[in-house]
Amino acid sequence: MIKTKGIMLVFGTQIHIVTFIFIVLEFCMFFFQILYYLFRPQDKMRLWYLLLLLLFQFYNITGGLFPDPKINIPVPTQLMIAYGSGFLMASFFPFYFYKAFDLKTLRWHALYGVPLFLMLPYLIFFVIVYAINGKLNVDIKFGMIVPFIYAVILLWVIFKAIRKKHETERNRNQYLEEIAMYCAVIPWLALTFFGLVESSQLLEVLCTNTGIVILSILFISRSIRNARVEYEQLLEFNTGGAQRNNLEEMFRYYKLTNREIEIVLLVREGLTYREISNKLFIAGKTVENHMQNIYEKTSVKNKVALLHKLFPS
Incomplete structure (x- = not known):
């Protein structure tokens, strides 16, 4: 140069x-x-x-x-x-x-x-x-x-x-x-x-x-959107009262990550993989990979069994 x-x-x-x-x-x-x-x-x-x-x-x-x-x-x-x-x-x-x-x-x-x-x-x-x-x-x-x-x-x-x-x-x-x-x-x-x-x-x-300036803007924008989603999930999670403590214990017991917990809660709401993908701003394949990890950690094979195990009531 x-x-x-x-x-x-x-x-x-x-x-x-x-x-x-x-x-x-x-x-x-x-x-x-x-x-x-x-x-x-x-x-x-x-x-x-x-x-x-x-x-x-x-x-x-x-x-x-x-x-x-x-x-x-x-x-x-x-x-x-x-x-x-x-x-x-x-x-x-x-x-x-x-x-x-x-x-x-x-x-x-x-x-x-x-x-x-x-x-x-x-x-x-x-x-x-x-x-x-x-x-x-x-x-x-x-x-x-x-x-x-x-x-x-x-x-x-x-x-x-x-x-x-x-x-x-x-x-x-x-x-x-x-x-x-x-x-x-x-x-x-x-x-x-x-x-x-x-x-x-x-x-x-x-x-x-x-x-790098454009990528930084993209990264910050994504981080803000993800933080908002996490905050909404936290508010929803906190409204569970005494049930929240049981859920927290279950999540800790199965060693679920924060992202996996978010996905589990959305699955509980009845959202499809595509809807979860759009809400969390991640790829559909990424959602599938997270679900496979969740199944392995909780020793279940499908969503119905997962919900029965984590949310028995």
Whole structure:
């Protein structure tokens, strides 16, 4: 990347003031979210979001600092780290969509395609070959061919996965979410584009961080909706009087998680899996997986037996 020179740099480093602002904002978000995650470690969606935030911070810091001859690290090593942070973040992005948004069709790409077509070219051209010939421009020219082609293909695959998800589980709250997901994915492709061309740090940071801003809005929005659902369930649960204590003992005895308890209570109300999915803003397949876990924990085989065991009265 082309480094920005002048008064827009901070602390005598190569980091642009805009890059620094993003680093600070993402650090604050990371600090707040990790405290919440430590309070509720079963929240896997928050864990994936924390990892994404961490990788974005690493990308912004290394991309902003390196290469800088004043730093006591060989410049070739700095360049390997800077490009590596970009490849690492780009590689995690599909995995995040696969896990956080339950896009099952991305499984092969997230687990196998990305290591083969993104991380492997990086290791070959930007680490091994670059360490041998020291010609970064040549290595970029050949090393980015496969990642760029694969990024375009993967972008189309992600778009199709998003569309398929919202076709089968659409409700009035998910139209804007679908559009936001499209907008969050597009900047991801820019990572491979910036790897091919020289660009200013300002342009690159503004473009690539747009994705994390949109994903943060999506994550916060989902968290608020889930918190409201949990609060409604808690109020309903608290109206049970003495029965609540018995239910709590039953739930603790069978070691049901908070999400499993929510689903059990909705099943008790007579909601279908699709209705539970829409109310909790999770995939229908996720509801089925939770129900299977509940059946195993309570040693029953169907909903009728489950309700008789947990709610005998």
